[in-house]
Amino acid sequence: MNSGDEAAEHDERSRGKLSPERVLTLTDGVFAIIITILVLDLEVPDLGPGVKLADALEEVRPTFVAFVISFLIVGMYWVWHRGVFANVRYVDLNLIWINLLFLLPVSMVPFVASVLGEYSSDPAALRLYGLVLIVATLIRTWIDLYLDSHPGLLWTVANKQQRRVSRIAAASPMVVYIVAMLLADVAPGLSLFLFFAMPGIYFALVTFLDTGSRTKAASEDPS
Numbered sequence: 001m002n003s004g005d006e007a008a009e010h011d012e013r014s015r016g017k018l019s020p021e022r023v024l025t026l027t028d029g030v031f032a033i034i035i036t037i038l039v040l041d042l043e044v045p046d047l048g049p050g051v052k053l054a055d056a057l058e059e060v061r062p063t064f065v066a067f068v069i070s071f072l073i074v075g076m077y078w079v080w081h082r083g084v085f086a087n088v089r090y091v092d093l094n095l096i097w098i099n100l101l102f103l104l105p106v107s108m109v110p111f112v113a114s115v116l117g118e119y120s121s122d123p124a125a126l127r128l129y130g131l132v133l134i135v136a137t138l139i140r141t142w143i144d145l146y147l148d149s150h151p152g153l154l155w156t157v158a159n160k161q162q163r164r165v166s167r168i169a170a171a172s173p174m175v176v177y178i179v180a181m182l183l184a185d186v187a188p189g190l191s192l193f194l195f196f197a198m199p200g201i202y203f204a205l206v207t208f209l210d211t212g213s214r215t216k217a218a219s220e221d222p223s
Contacts, residue, residue, distance in 0.1 A: 017090035017153065023099055024085055030103050031078045037110040038070050041117065063117035065192070070113040071197040077106055077136065080170075084143065089155045098143055105136040116192075123184035126191045130181040133195075134174055141170040165209040172205055173198055 005032035041063060081102075091099075112129045119125040144166055151157040158166065180194040 010143075014072065016092050016106050018092070020085055020088045020091045023091050023096060027085075027099065027103065028078075029083060030107060031074065031081075034074055034107060034110060035071065038067055038113060039048050040073070041110065041114055042067055052141070053071065062120040063114075065196075066113045066117035066120065067111070069116075069192070069196045074106065075111055076173075076199040076202055077115075077140065078139065084147070088153055090153045092150070093151065094155065095146060095150075097142070098139065098146055098202070102136065102139040102143060107131050108132050109136075118193060121188045123188060123191075126184035126188060127181045129195065130177045130184075134177050137171070141167070144170045157208045167210060168201070169206045173202055176201060 042062070043063075047053060047056055061129070088095075109132065112125075112132045115125045116129050147153060148158075148163055148166075176194055176198050180191045183191040183194070212214050
């Protein structure tokens with residue numbers, strides 16, 4: 001690093017801007033631990049006298065389903081986080097704290113997944129699961145909005161269309177979570193399916209919005 005780069009780095013630090021590397025390291029570590037805890041909740045069924053393996057596997061099916069759903073949702077949040085922070089050049093104290101708050105509900109996913117695996121048809125378990133995910137999505141949206149309002153923390157600043165797409169994508173899971181919670185009493189199976197389908201819905205929506213945004217940008221700038 002030359003003297004000019006060192007001086008620029010010192011100037012940014014004096015303004016409270018730091019490299020995002022340690023934030024990413026911490027966040028990746030937390031996500032790795034969350035996924036590990038989810039896996040540990042799966043246990044090989046113990047066959048008692050006269051118990052068939054197929055029957056024992058049926059008993060652990062709800063736990064396995066809760067694991068798959070939670071794994072996909074946690075993976076969805078991790079992919080989003082990596083994508084957003086790939087464009088983050090600096091972090092400030094506020095962004096560090098918001099990121100920590102984001103990790104709080106995400107860290108609760110193994111607990112609510114265990115509750116869901118044990119009581120998969122109980123509306124209270126489905127609503128608790130949805131509530132934790134809604135809180136995580138709200139804070140995730142907060143991160144997007146904070147970065148939009150602090151472009152100095154970014155490598156490149158998104159245009160108006162890109163920001164609109166990002167906000168829609170960030171908030172969209174809440175709609176599915178709310179619908180799933182409302183269906184918990186009358187159709188718990190459908191409620192569970194919506195949680196399972198959310199990562200697929202999210203990535204399909206992001207792809208659709210991103211394609212539409214690129215098409216519109218190309219039509220407005222044919223050069």
